[in-house]
Amino acid sequence: TGKPKGNDLRAGKRTQLLREAERRVADSARGPLNEVLGRKFASEADVAAAVELLVSCGARAAVEERIAELCAEASLALEGSRLDSNRLRDLAQLMAFRDR
Numbered sequence: 001t002g003k004p005k006g007n008d009l010r011a012g013k014r015t016q017l018l019r020e021a022e023r024r025v026a027d028s029a030r031g032p033l034n035e036v037l038g039r040k041f042a043s044e045a046d047v048a049a050a051v052e053l054l055v056s057c058g059a060r061a062a063v064e065e066r067i068a069e070l071c072a073e074a075s076l077a078l079e080g081s082r083l084d085s086n087r088l089r090d091l092a093q094l095m096a097f098r099d100r
Contacts, residue, residue: 010039017059021054
C-alpha cells in the first residue's frame with residue numbers, strides 16, 4: 001500500500017506479524033521491538049533492527065506462508081464459480097503479497 005517500513009510498529013499496532021514474533025522471541029531478546037513499538041518518532045536504525053528481528057526469528061516467513069495457504073484455499077473455493085476467478089486470484093495475490 002506504499003506505507004513506510006515500520007509504520008505499524010511505530011503506531012503500536014498488534015499485527016499478526018508482531019504476535020508471531022512475540023511467540024518466537026524470548027522477552028529478554030525483544031529489545032529491538034520494544035525500542036520502536038508505539039514510538040512514533042523511533043529512528044530509522046531502530047526500525048531496521050526491529051524489522052531484522054521479525055525476519056531473523058522466522059515470524060515474517062511464517063506469516064507469509066500462512067497468507068499463501070489462505071490464498072490457495074481461496075483459489076480452490078473459486079474453482080467452478082461463475083465469477084472471474086483468474087481476476088480474483090490476481091487481486092488476492094496483489095493484496096497478500098504487495099512487495100512482489
